[in-house]
Amino acid sequence: MRCLGDFFSSSIGRKISVAAAGLLLCCFLITHLAGNLLLLAGEGTFNHYAEVLEANPLLPAAEIGLALIFLLHIMVSLKLKYENRRARPVPYVVQKGKGGRSWGSRAMLVSGLLLLAFLVIHVKTFRFTEHRESLYRHVFDAFQNKVYTLFYVAAMIGLGLHLSHGFQSALRTFGVGHSRAMSAIKRTGLILSAAIAAGFALLPLWFGFMAGGAR
Amino acid sequence: MNLTLRIWRQNGPTAQGRLVEYRVEDISPDISFLEMLDVLNENLAKKGEQSVAFDSDCREGICGMCSLVINGQAHGPERATATCQLHMRKFKDGDIITVEPFRAKAFPSVKDLVVDRSAFDRVLAAGGFISVNTGNAVDGNAVLISKDRAERAMDAAACIGCGACVAACPNASAMLFVSAKVSQYSLLPQGQPEREKRVLAMRKAMDAEGFGNCSNETECEAACPKEIKMSNIARLNREYLRATLLSE
Ligand code: HEM
Protein backbone atom coordinates (compact mmCIF):
# COMPACT_ATOMS: atom_id res chain seq x y z
CA MET A 1 0.00 0.00 0.00
CA ARG A 2 3.11 2.21 0.04
CA CYS A 3 2.20 3.72 -3.29
CA LEU A 4 -1.22 5.11 -2.37
CA GLY A 5 0.09 8.67 -2.61
CA ASP A 6 1.42 7.82 -6.06
CA PHE A 7 -1.97 6.42 -6.93
CA PHE A 8 -3.88 9.62 -6.26
CA SER A 9 -1.42 11.77 -8.16
CA SER A 10 -1.17 9.38 -11.11
CA SER A 11 -3.10 9.61 -14.34
CA ILE A 12 -4.64 6.15 -13.92
CA GLY A 13 -5.38 6.60 -10.21
CA ARG A 14 -7.24 9.85 -10.78
CA LYS A 15 -9.12 8.29 -13.68
CA ILE A 16 -10.18 5.49 -11.35
CA SER A 17 -11.34 8.07 -8.77
CA VAL A 18 -13.48 9.89 -11.37
CA ALA A 19 -14.89 6.58 -12.57
CA ALA A 20 -15.66 5.38 -9.01
CA ALA A 21 -17.40 8.66 -8.19
CA GLY A 22 -19.24 8.51 -11.52
CA LEU A 23 -20.53 5.00 -10.87
CA LEU A 24 -21.58 5.94 -7.32
CA LEU A 25 -23.47 8.88 -8.83
CA CYS A 26 -25.17 6.43 -11.20
CA CYS A 27 -26.32 4.38 -8.18
CA PHE A 28 -27.64 7.55 -6.57
CA LEU A 29 -29.46 8.49 -9.76
CA ILE A 30 -31.24 5.14 -9.85
CA THR A 31 -32.56 5.49 -6.28
CA HIS A 32 -33.41 9.15 -6.92
CA LEU A 33 -35.33 8.18 -10.04
CA ALA A 34 -37.23 5.45 -8.21
CA GLY A 35 -38.31 8.04 -5.63
CA ASN A 36 -39.27 10.59 -8.28
CA LEU A 37 -41.41 8.12 -10.16
CA LEU A 38 -43.64 7.92 -7.06
CA LEU A 39 -44.88 11.33 -8.22
CA LEU A 40 -46.89 9.42 -10.79
CA ALA A 41 -48.55 7.42 -8.00
CA GLY A 42 -50.26 10.57 -6.76
CA GLU A 43 -49.93 13.29 -4.16
CA GLY A 44 -50.51 11.14 -1.06
CA THR A 45 -48.01 8.41 -1.90
CA PHE A 46 -45.29 10.85 -2.95
CA ASN A 47 -45.67 13.15 0.04
CA HIS A 48 -45.60 10.18 2.40
CA TYR A 49 -42.36 8.96 0.78
CA ALA A 50 -40.88 12.45 1.13
CA GLU A 51 -41.85 12.66 4.81
CA VAL A 52 -40.32 9.28 5.63
CA LEU A 53 -37.14 10.23 3.79
CA GLU A 54 -36.84 13.59 5.52
CA ALA A 55 -37.46 12.00 8.92
CA ASN A 56 -34.48 9.69 8.52
CA PRO A 57 -31.78 10.89 10.96
CA LEU A 58 -29.05 9.66 8.59
CA LEU A 59 -30.23 11.87 5.73
CA PRO A 60 -27.89 14.83 6.46
CA ALA A 61 -24.88 12.50 6.53
CA ALA A 62 -25.95 10.91 3.24
CA GLU A 63 -26.41 14.35 1.69
CA ILE A 64 -22.94 15.46 2.75
CA GLY A 65 -21.50 12.22 1.36
CA LEU A 66 -23.28 12.77 -1.93
CA ALA A 67 -22.06 16.35 -2.15
CA LEU A 68 -18.49 15.17 -1.57
CA ILE A 69 -18.80 12.54 -4.32
CA PHE A 70 -20.06 15.20 -6.74
CA LEU A 71 -17.24 17.51 -5.72
CA LEU A 72 -14.61 14.80 -6.21
CA HIS A 73 -16.03 13.82 -9.61
CA ILE A 74 -16.24 17.39 -10.87
CA MET A 75 -12.90 18.65 -9.60
CA VAL A 76 -10.82 15.66 -10.66
CA SER A 77 -12.50 15.32 -14.07
CA LEU A 78 -11.98 19.01 -14.82
CA LYS A 79 -8.32 18.74 -13.79
CA LEU A 80 -7.87 15.74 -16.10
CA LYS A 81 -9.54 17.60 -18.98
CA TYR A 82 -7.33 20.63 -18.38
CA GLU A 83 -4.21 18.44 -18.51
CA ASN A 84 -5.49 16.79 -21.68
CA ARG A 85 -5.76 20.18 -23.36
CA ARG A 86 -2.21 20.97 -22.38
CA ALA A 87 -0.91 17.65 -23.68
CA ARG A 88 -1.34 18.93 -27.26
CA PRO A 89 -0.28 22.60 -27.32
CA VAL A 90 -0.22 22.89 -31.13
CA PRO A 91 -3.58 21.68 -32.51
CA TYR A 92 -4.04 19.81 -35.78
CA VAL A 93 -5.10 21.89 -38.78
CA VAL A 94 -7.17 18.95 -40.03
CA GLN A 95 -8.50 16.45 -37.50
CA LYS A 96 -10.62 13.64 -38.83
CA GLY A 97 -9.88 10.57 -36.75
CA LYS A 98 -10.80 7.04 -37.69
CA GLY A 99 -14.22 6.78 -36.14
CA GLY A 100 -13.31 5.82 -32.57
CA ARG A 101 -15.08 8.69 -30.83
CA SER A 102 -18.79 8.72 -30.14
CA TRP A 103 -21.14 11.67 -29.67
CA GLY A 104 -21.14 10.95 -25.97
CA SER A 105 -17.37 10.91 -25.64
CA ARG A 106 -16.98 14.14 -27.61
CA ALA A 107 -19.58 15.86 -25.42
CA MET A 108 -18.21 14.76 -22.01
CA LEU A 109 -17.07 18.22 -20.94
CA VAL A 110 -20.07 20.09 -22.37
CA SER A 111 -22.60 17.60 -20.99
CA GLY A 112 -20.78 17.66 -17.64
CA LEU A 113 -20.89 21.45 -17.46
CA LEU A 114 -24.58 21.42 -18.43
CA LEU A 115 -25.19 18.96 -15.60
CA LEU A 116 -23.29 21.22 -13.20
CA ALA A 117 -25.45 24.21 -14.15
CA PHE A 118 -28.52 22.04 -13.81
CA LEU A 119 -27.37 20.74 -10.46
CA VAL A 120 -27.02 24.22 -8.97
CA ILE A 121 -30.47 25.28 -10.13
CA HIS A 122 -32.01 21.92 -9.25
CA VAL A 123 -30.72 21.92 -5.68
CA LYS A 124 -31.87 25.51 -5.27
CA THR A 125 -35.38 24.76 -6.59
CA PHE A 126 -36.06 21.51 -4.78
CA ARG A 127 -33.69 21.18 -1.83
CA PHE A 128 -33.04 24.63 -0.37
CA THR A 129 -36.57 25.86 -0.56
CA GLU A 130 -39.61 26.11 1.68
CA HIS A 131 -42.50 23.92 0.68
CA ARG A 132 -44.94 24.39 3.53
CA GLU A 133 -47.92 22.72 1.95
CA SER A 134 -46.84 19.72 -0.10
CA LEU A 135 -43.70 18.72 -1.97
CA TYR A 136 -45.91 17.27 -4.68
CA ARG A 137 -47.53 20.67 -5.22
CA HIS A 138 -44.14 22.30 -5.19
CA VAL A 139 -42.90 20.04 -7.99
CA PHE A 140 -46.13 20.57 -9.90
CA ASP A 141 -45.82 24.36 -9.65
CA ALA A 142 -42.15 24.36 -10.62
CA PHE A 143 -42.91 22.55 -13.86
CA GLN A 144 -45.57 25.08 -14.85
CA ASN A 145 -42.66 27.32 -15.84
CA LYS A 146 -42.11 26.15 -19.42
CA VAL A 147 -38.58 27.54 -19.72
CA TYR A 148 -37.51 25.66 -16.60
CA THR A 149 -39.23 22.50 -17.80
CA LEU A 150 -37.46 22.60 -21.16
CA PHE A 151 -34.12 23.29 -19.47
CA TYR A 152 -34.75 20.29 -17.24
CA VAL A 153 -35.42 18.07 -20.25
CA ALA A 154 -32.35 19.40 -22.08
CA ALA A 155 -30.20 18.64 -19.04
CA MET A 156 -31.54 15.09 -18.99
CA ILE A 157 -30.57 14.66 -22.63
CA GLY A 158 -27.13 15.85 -21.55
CA LEU A 159 -27.19 13.27 -18.76
CA GLY A 160 -28.04 10.52 -21.24
CA LEU A 161 -25.12 11.57 -23.45
CA HIS A 162 -22.77 11.80 -20.46
CA LEU A 163 -23.65 8.30 -19.33
CA SER A 164 -23.70 6.80 -22.83
CA HIS A 165 -19.93 7.21 -22.81
CA GLY A 166 -19.39 7.45 -19.04
CA PHE A 167 -20.72 4.05 -18.02
CA GLN A 168 -18.63 1.96 -20.41
CA SER A 169 -15.63 4.21 -19.96
CA ALA A 170 -15.77 3.85 -16.18
CA LEU A 171 -15.84 0.06 -16.42
CA ARG A 172 -12.86 0.12 -18.77
CA THR A 173 -11.07 2.37 -16.32
CA PHE A 174 -11.69 -0.24 -13.63
CA GLY A 175 -10.04 -2.80 -15.85
CA VAL A 176 -13.11 -4.58 -17.16
CA GLY A 177 -12.76 -4.75 -20.89
CA HIS A 178 -12.10 -8.05 -22.57
CA SER A 179 -13.10 -7.76 -26.17
CA ARG A 180 -15.97 -10.19 -25.56
CA ALA A 181 -17.34 -8.49 -22.42
CA MET A 182 -17.12 -5.07 -24.02
CA SER A 183 -20.02 -5.34 -26.45
CA ALA A 184 -22.33 -6.41 -23.60
CA ILE A 185 -21.04 -3.55 -21.44
CA LYS A 186 -21.59 -1.03 -24.23
CA ARG A 187 -25.13 -2.25 -24.77
CA THR A 188 -25.91 -2.16 -21.04
CA GLY A 189 -24.49 1.35 -20.84
CA LEU A 190 -26.64 2.62 -23.69
CA ILE A 191 -29.81 1.05 -22.31
CA LEU A 192 -29.07 2.31 -18.80
CA SER A 193 -28.31 5.87 -19.89
CA ALA A 194 -31.38 6.03 -22.11
CA ALA A 195 -33.57 4.64 -19.32
CA ILE A 196 -32.23 7.03 -16.67
CA ALA A 197 -32.49 10.07 -18.95
CA ALA A 198 -35.98 9.16 -20.17
CA GLY A 199 -37.15 8.37 -16.64
CA PHE A 200 -36.09 11.73 -15.27
CA ALA A 201 -37.37 13.64 -18.32
CA LEU A 202 -40.76 11.96 -18.08
CA LEU A 203 -41.81 13.94 -14.98
CA PRO A 204 -41.28 17.52 -16.20
CA LEU A 205 -42.91 16.56 -19.51
CA TRP A 206 -45.85 15.00 -17.68
CA PHE A 207 -46.43 17.82 -15.21
CA GLY A 208 -45.51 20.60 -17.61
CA PHE A 209 -47.47 19.56 -20.67
CA MET A 210 -49.82 16.67 -20.02
CA ALA A 211 -51.28 16.94 -16.54
CA GLY A 212 -52.19 20.59 -17.10
CA GLY A 213 -55.52 20.66 -15.30
CA ALA A 214 -54.94 17.63 -13.08
CA ARG A 215 -54.12 19.67 -10.02
CA MET B 1 -2.09 11.10 -60.89
CA ASN B 2 -1.67 14.79 -60.03
CA LEU B 3 -1.98 15.94 -56.46
CA THR B 4 -1.90 19.08 -54.34
CA LEU B 5 -0.04 18.63 -51.07
CA ARG B 6 -0.35 20.95 -48.09
CA ILE B 7 2.64 20.07 -45.96
CA TRP B 8 3.58 21.33 -42.52
CA ARG B 9 6.92 23.09 -42.78
CA GLN B 10 8.75 24.09 -39.63
CA ASN B 11 12.37 25.11 -39.63
CA GLY B 12 13.30 23.87 -36.18
CA PRO B 13 11.97 22.94 -32.73
CA THR B 14 11.02 26.48 -31.76
CA ALA B 15 10.33 27.97 -35.19
CA GLN B 16 6.81 28.93 -36.23
CA GLY B 17 5.37 26.23 -38.51
CA ARG B 18 2.83 26.58 -41.33
CA LEU B 19 1.23 24.62 -44.15
CA VAL B 20 2.92 25.09 -47.53
CA GLU B 21 1.29 24.02 -50.78
CA TYR B 22 3.11 21.86 -53.37
CA ARG B 23 2.03 20.22 -56.63
CA VAL B 24 3.23 16.74 -57.61
CA GLU B 25 2.48 15.34 -61.06
CA ASP B 26 2.47 11.97 -62.79
CA ILE B 27 2.46 10.03 -59.52
CA SER B 28 2.10 6.29 -60.04
CA PRO B 29 -0.77 4.82 -58.00
CA ASP B 30 1.50 1.88 -57.18
CA ILE B 31 4.07 3.78 -55.14
CA SER B 32 3.78 4.28 -51.40
CA PHE B 33 2.96 7.56 -49.70
CA LEU B 34 6.57 7.94 -48.58
CA GLU B 35 7.83 7.30 -52.11
CA MET B 36 5.49 10.03 -53.29
CA LEU B 37 7.16 12.34 -50.75
CA ASP B 38 10.55 11.18 -52.11
CA VAL B 39 9.40 12.34 -55.57
CA LEU B 40 8.42 15.70 -54.11
CA ASN B 41 11.80 16.01 -52.39
CA GLU B 42 13.66 15.23 -55.63
CA ASN B 43 11.69 17.97 -57.36
CA LEU B 44 12.49 20.38 -54.53
CA ALA B 45 16.19 19.45 -54.64
CA LYS B 46 16.28 20.11 -58.40
CA LYS B 47 14.85 23.55 -57.80
CA GLY B 48 17.40 24.16 -55.03
CA GLU B 49 14.74 24.29 -52.31
CA GLN B 50 14.96 22.61 -48.90
CA SER B 51 13.52 19.10 -48.96
CA VAL B 52 10.73 18.11 -46.58
CA ALA B 53 12.05 16.29 -43.50
CA PHE B 54 10.09 13.15 -42.57
CA ASP B 55 10.91 9.92 -40.71
CA SER B 56 11.12 6.42 -42.16
CA ASP B 57 13.35 3.38 -41.95
CA CYS B 58 12.24 -0.15 -42.85
CA ARG B 59 9.43 0.91 -45.20
CA GLU B 60 7.86 -2.48 -44.69
CA GLY B 61 5.66 -1.77 -41.70
CA ILE B 62 7.77 -3.31 -38.95
CA CYS B 63 10.06 -0.69 -37.45
CA GLY B 64 7.69 2.03 -36.27
CA MET B 65 9.79 4.88 -37.61
CA CYS B 66 7.34 6.35 -40.14
CA SER B 67 4.60 8.65 -38.87
CA LEU B 68 2.52 11.49 -40.40
CA VAL B 69 -1.05 12.63 -39.92
CA ILE B 70 -2.59 12.54 -43.39
CA ASN B 71 -5.85 14.46 -43.89
CA GLY B 72 -6.39 14.40 -40.12
CA GLN B 73 -5.75 10.67 -39.74
CA ALA B 74 -2.64 9.16 -38.15
CA HIS B 75 -0.91 6.91 -40.73
CA GLY B 76 -3.56 7.96 -43.26
CA PRO B 77 -6.98 6.62 -44.19
CA GLU B 78 -6.32 2.86 -44.18
CA ARG B 79 -6.89 0.73 -41.08
CA ALA B 80 -4.05 -1.43 -39.74
CA THR B 81 -1.56 0.22 -42.09
CA ALA B 82 1.57 2.21 -41.37
CA THR B 83 2.27 5.22 -43.61
CA CYS B 84 5.07 3.35 -45.38
CA GLN B 85 2.56 0.65 -46.40
CA LEU B 86 -0.03 3.14 -47.60
CA HIS B 87 -0.26 3.25 -51.38
CA MET B 88 -1.19 6.17 -53.59
CA ARG B 89 -4.02 4.14 -55.14
CA LYS B 90 -5.96 4.94 -51.97
CA PHE B 91 -6.12 8.53 -53.21
CA LYS B 92 -7.78 10.06 -56.25
CA ASP B 93 -6.33 12.16 -59.03
CA GLY B 94 -6.70 15.84 -58.13
CA ASP B 95 -6.90 15.21 -54.34
CA ILE B 96 -5.71 17.86 -51.93
CA ILE B 97 -3.77 16.09 -49.17
CA THR B 98 -2.84 17.76 -45.90
CA VAL B 99 0.21 16.28 -44.17
CA GLU B 100 1.02 17.17 -40.56
CA PRO B 101 3.41 15.77 -37.97
CA PHE B 102 2.29 13.70 -34.95
CA ARG B 103 1.34 16.42 -32.48
CA ALA B 104 1.80 16.10 -28.72
CA LYS B 105 3.63 17.99 -26.02
CA ALA B 106 5.54 14.78 -25.26
CA PHE B 107 6.62 14.53 -28.94
CA PRO B 108 8.37 17.87 -29.48
CA SER B 109 8.94 19.05 -33.03
CA VAL B 110 12.36 18.51 -34.60
CA LYS B 111 11.81 19.79 -38.15
CA ASP B 112 8.92 19.76 -40.64
CA LEU B 113 7.21 16.38 -40.21
CA VAL B 114 9.82 14.93 -37.83
CA VAL B 115 9.06 14.82 -34.11
CA ASP B 116 11.12 13.48 -31.22
CA ARG B 117 9.50 10.28 -29.94
CA SER B 118 12.23 9.42 -27.44
CA ALA B 119 9.66 9.80 -24.65
CA PHE B 120 8.63 6.24 -25.58
CA ASP B 121 12.23 5.04 -25.13
CA ARG B 122 12.36 6.53 -21.65
CA VAL B 123 9.07 4.87 -20.69
CA LEU B 124 10.44 1.54 -21.95
CA ALA B 125 13.73 2.02 -20.11
CA ALA B 126 11.74 2.43 -16.89
CA GLY B 127 10.37 -1.11 -17.03
CA GLY B 128 9.72 -2.48 -20.49
CA PHE B 129 12.05 -5.45 -20.09
CA ILE B 130 12.63 -8.61 -18.08
CA SER B 131 15.79 -9.27 -16.10
CA VAL B 132 17.46 -12.61 -16.84
CA ASN B 133 20.49 -14.05 -15.08
CA THR B 134 23.30 -15.18 -17.35
CA GLY B 135 24.18 -18.86 -17.48
CA ASN B 136 22.98 -21.81 -19.49
CA ALA B 137 20.00 -21.20 -21.69
CA VAL B 138 16.84 -22.61 -20.12
CA ASP B 139 15.14 -25.49 -21.90
CA GLY B 140 12.61 -23.95 -24.23
CA ASN B 141 9.76 -26.17 -23.13
CA ALA B 142 10.45 -26.10 -19.38
CA VAL B 143 7.97 -23.30 -18.76
CA LEU B 144 4.50 -24.09 -20.00
CA ILE B 145 2.42 -21.26 -21.45
CA SER B 146 -1.15 -21.78 -22.62
CA LYS B 147 -1.76 -21.07 -26.28
CA ASP B 148 -4.38 -18.48 -25.43
CA ARG B 149 -2.00 -16.49 -23.22
CA ALA B 150 0.85 -16.78 -25.68
CA GLU B 151 -1.42 -15.43 -28.43
CA ARG B 152 -2.54 -12.45 -26.37
CA ALA B 153 1.04 -11.68 -25.35
CA MET B 154 2.14 -11.89 -28.98
CA ASP B 155 -0.69 -9.62 -30.09
CA ALA B 156 0.44 -7.02 -27.55
CA ALA B 157 4.09 -7.50 -28.53
CA ALA B 158 3.19 -6.58 -32.12
CA CYS B 159 3.36 -2.89 -31.10
CA ILE B 160 6.09 -1.20 -33.12
CA GLY B 161 6.23 1.92 -30.95
CA CYS B 162 5.30 4.30 -33.74
CA GLY B 163 3.30 6.71 -31.57
CA ALA B 164 0.22 6.86 -33.78
CA CYS B 165 -1.90 6.11 -30.72
CA VAL B 166 -0.64 9.32 -29.09
CA ALA B 167 -1.09 11.27 -32.33
CA ALA B 168 -4.66 10.05 -32.81
CA CYS B 169 -5.76 10.40 -29.19
CA PRO B 170 -7.75 13.60 -28.55
CA ASN B 171 -5.90 13.76 -25.21
CA ALA B 172 -2.45 12.81 -26.58
CA SER B 173 -2.44 9.90 -24.15
CA ALA B 174 0.16 7.13 -24.45
CA MET B 175 -1.96 4.49 -22.74
CA LEU B 176 -2.25 2.15 -25.74
CA PHE B 177 1.51 1.98 -26.20
CA VAL B 178 2.24 1.57 -22.48
CA SER B 179 -0.55 -0.97 -22.08
CA ALA B 180 0.82 -3.06 -24.94
CA LYS B 181 4.26 -3.13 -23.35
CA VAL B 182 2.94 -3.90 -19.86
CA SER B 183 0.61 -6.59 -21.25
CA GLN B 184 3.19 -8.48 -23.26
CA TYR B 185 5.13 -9.20 -20.05
CA SER B 186 2.35 -9.47 -17.49
CA LEU B 187 0.73 -12.22 -19.57
CA LEU B 188 3.85 -14.41 -19.59
CA PRO B 189 5.57 -16.32 -16.76
CA GLN B 190 8.86 -14.59 -17.56
CA GLY B 191 7.29 -11.25 -16.73
CA GLN B 192 6.01 -12.23 -13.28
CA PRO B 193 9.02 -11.48 -11.02
CA GLU B 194 8.93 -7.78 -11.96
CA ARG B 195 5.20 -7.56 -12.60
CA GLU B 196 4.27 -4.95 -9.97
CA LYS B 197 7.52 -3.03 -10.13
CA ARG B 198 7.24 -2.75 -13.90
CA VAL B 199 3.77 -1.29 -14.10
CA LEU B 200 4.42 1.18 -11.28
CA ALA B 201 7.65 2.38 -12.88
CA MET B 202 6.26 2.63 -16.40
CA ARG B 203 3.20 4.52 -15.16
CA LYS B 204 5.46 7.01 -13.43
CA ALA B 205 7.66 7.47 -16.49
CA MET B 206 4.60 7.87 -18.72
CA ASP B 207 3.11 10.63 -16.57
CA ALA B 208 6.48 12.39 -16.28
CA GLU B 209 6.65 12.80 -20.07
CA GLY B 210 3.51 14.96 -20.18
CA PHE B 211 1.16 12.66 -22.08
CA GLY B 212 -2.57 13.27 -21.54
CA ASN B 213 -5.01 11.10 -19.60
CA CYS B 214 -6.97 8.31 -21.28
CA SER B 215 -10.71 8.87 -21.57
CA ASN B 216 -11.42 5.69 -23.56
CA GLU B 217 -12.13 7.47 -26.83
CA THR B 218 -10.79 4.41 -28.76
CA GLU B 219 -9.22 6.59 -31.48
CA CYS B 220 -5.87 4.94 -30.64
CA GLU B 221 -7.16 1.47 -31.44
CA ALA B 222 -8.61 2.74 -34.73
CA ALA B 223 -5.31 4.37 -35.74
CA CYS B 224 -2.90 1.64 -34.63
CA PRO B 225 -1.14 0.03 -37.60
CA LYS B 226 -0.68 -3.16 -35.58
CA GLU B 227 -4.28 -3.37 -34.32
CA ILE B 228 -3.34 -3.24 -30.63
CA LYS B 229 -6.62 -3.61 -28.76
CA MET B 230 -8.25 -1.35 -26.17
CA SER B 231 -8.52 -4.41 -23.93
CA ASN B 232 -4.82 -3.86 -23.23
CA ILE B 233 -5.66 -0.48 -21.71
CA ALA B 234 -8.18 -2.16 -19.43
CA ARG B 235 -5.43 -4.61 -18.48
CA LEU B 236 -3.01 -1.78 -17.74
CA ASN B 237 -5.60 -0.16 -15.45
CA ARG B 238 -6.10 -3.53 -13.74
CA GLU B 239 -2.38 -4.18 -13.41
CA TYR B 240 -1.80 -0.74 -11.97
CA LEU B 241 -4.63 -1.06 -9.45
CA ARG B 242 -3.39 -4.53 -8.49
CA ALA B 243 0.21 -3.37 -8.08
CA THR B 244 -0.90 -0.40 -5.97
CA LEU B 245 -2.78 -2.70 -3.61
CA LEU B 246 -0.29 -5.59 -3.53
CA SER B 247 3.24 -4.27 -3.72
CA GLU B 248 4.96 -3.94 -0.36
C1 HEM C 1 -25.30 13.60 -12.63
C2 HEM C 1 -24.29 13.06 -12.21
C3 HEM C 1 -23.09 12.55 -12.97
C4 HEM C 1 -22.84 11.24 -13.27
C5 HEM C 1 -23.73 10.05 -12.95
C6 HEM C 1 -21.57 11.20 -13.96
C7 HEM C 1 -20.96 10.04 -14.41
C8 HEM C 1 -19.75 9.98 -15.05
C9 HEM C 1 -19.06 8.78 -15.42
C10 HEM C 1 -19.55 7.35 -15.14
C11 HEM C 1 -17.91 9.14 -16.05
C12 HEM C 1 -16.88 8.21 -16.67
C13 HEM C 1 -15.60 8.12 -15.90
C14 HEM C 1 -14.53 7.49 -16.75
O1 HEM C 1 -14.36 7.87 -17.91
O2 HEM C 1 -13.83 6.61 -16.27
C15 HEM C 1 -17.87 10.58 -16.08
C16 HEM C 1 -16.85 11.32 -16.65
C17 HEM C 1 -16.81 12.71 -16.66
N1 HEM C 1 -17.65 13.56 -15.98
FE1 HEM C 1 -19.36 13.02 -15.06
N2 HEM C 1 -21.06 12.47 -14.09
C18 HEM C 1 -21.97 13.33 -13.49
C19 HEM C 1 -21.84 14.70 -13.35
C20 HEM C 1 -20.80 15.45 -13.87
C21 HEM C 1 -20.68 16.86 -13.68
C22 HEM C 1 -21.63 17.76 -12.90
C23 HEM C 1 -19.55 17.24 -14.32
C24 HEM C 1 -19.10 18.68 -14.35
C25 HEM C 1 -18.14 19.18 -14.92
C26 HEM C 1 -18.96 16.05 -14.94
C27 HEM C 1 -17.83 16.01 -15.73
C28 HEM C 1 -17.26 14.87 -16.24
C29 HEM C 1 -16.14 14.84 -17.14
C30 HEM C 1 -15.40 16.06 -17.70
C31 HEM C 1 -15.84 13.49 -17.39
C32 HEM C 1 -14.73 12.95 -18.28
C33 HEM C 1 -13.51 12.66 -17.48
C34 HEM C 1 -12.40 12.21 -18.36
O3 HEM C 1 -12.39 12.51 -19.54
O4 HEM C 1 -11.49 11.57 -17.85
N3 HEM C 1 -19.74 14.97 -14.62
N4 HEM C 1 -18.99 11.07 -15.46
Ligand code: SF4
Ligand atom coordinates in the same frame (compact mmCIF):
# COMPACT_ATOMS: atom_id res chain seq x y z
S1 SF4 D 1 0.10 0.78 -29.81
FE1 SF4 D 1 -0.08 0.81 -32.07
S2 SF4 D 1 -0.16 3.02 -32.54
FE2 SF4 D 1 0.64 2.86 -30.46
S3 SF4 D 1 2.87 2.83 -30.65
FE3 SF4 D 1 2.20 0.66 -30.65
S4 SF4 D 1 1.94 0.16 -32.82
FE4 SF4 D 1 2.02 2.39 -32.73
Ligand code: FES
Ligand atom coordinates in the same frame (compact mmCIF):
# COMPACT_ATOMS: atom_id res chain seq x y z
S1 FES E 1 9.08 2.87 -42.01
FE1 FES E 1 9.21 1.14 -40.68
S2 FES E 1 7.16 0.90 -40.08
FE2 FES E 1 6.98 2.45 -41.60
